[in-house]
Amino acid sequence: MVRVGNVIIEGDVALSPMAGISDSPYRQITKRFGSAFSYTEFVSTEQLKLGNAKSLDMFRFVEMERPIVFQIFGSDLDTVVNASEIAAEQKPDIIDLNMGCSVSKVSHNGSGAGLLKNIRLAGKMIEGIRNRTNLPVTAKIRLGWDANSLNYLETLKVLEDSGVSAISVHGRTKAMAYTGIADWNAIGEIKSRANVPIYGNGDVQSYKEALEKKKTYGVDLVLIGRKAIGNPWVFGKTPKQFFPWYQIKDVILEHLDLMLNFYPSSDDYALILFRKHFIKYIENIGFPEDTKRLLLSVTSVNEFKDTLESVKMDSTILETSELNNENINCETFVSLV
Secondary structure (H helix, E strand, O other), X not given: OEEEOOEEEOOOEEEOOOOOOOOHHHHHHHHHHOOOOEEOOOEEHHHHHOOOHHHHHOOOOOHHHOOEEEEEEOOOHHHHHHXXXXXXXXXXXXXXXXXXXXXXXXXXXXXXXXXXXXXXXHHHHHHHHHHHHOOOXXXXXXXXXXXXXXXXXXXXXXXXXXXXXXXXXXXXOOOOOOOOOOOHHHHHHHHHHOOOOEEEEOOOOOHHHHHHHHHHHOOOEEEEOHHHOOOHHHHOOOOHHHOOHHHHXXXXXXXXXXXXXXXXXXXXXXXXXXHHHHHHHOOOXXXXXXXXXXXXXXXXXXXXXXXXXXXXXXXXXXXXOOOOXXXXXXXXXXXXX
């Protein structure tokens, strides 16, 4: 159990926020599979301030996703604080300030990981959001801008002094993006100095490994990002490879139906959005290549479902592999297909 302000979180692992991935349909799936709470995709405070309906729509959620954390990003103090009030009107449990996005168009404008260069400003944002919304405020950080500016302990102190309720730590620098290996020793060092809950994030491949990270480094909870794409089983004790095809297929169809309900349209919009999930559900499980190509091109939902239902795979134990595309992460806007 983790207490974040007045919010109680039950569980050991949770889905990390990922742009284009961690929308409400997939959050619903992962919550059912064991994700302890739900992060929204990160939302621009500048766009919230401008009244952008699409940005506000990214906060849509259903009650079963709670505790729900709205993640926001921005570089201007007044804009971030004012936008947090707009976000709070949608009744989240927690608001999270993104200080970890490594994408250039975000971080080089002073948002996301750019705040690691201006942690005093980040602290003022935390304090401002907390005072304006009366909600617990958390932050997602990295270890520093690069190897020569590992300021994570200073960041911890500033954020704690500003009233942060919890901090999630990705064990890489901004310069590393998603290359190299996450430094869990640094995450453990942060935890050993912290007075608030610390979530660890980086390279976790399974529920078993998440529990090992908790035990070894003392973190309160572990976030799983890239390994969770097409793999909600990662939040439970039994890995995906031990499930037969028909059960994987049922989850695929459940996820698609949630997408269709959440993104109603007269065209194939939801189906197109779903492709980036689908390609990971079937990755390295012996799925027929010709059928895969067909399913990634069809525009009829009924044809997609009928074709998927027709797929027969005899193996009851499926081989899965790690995600190798380092561009798949919690903040990039890269399509998987």
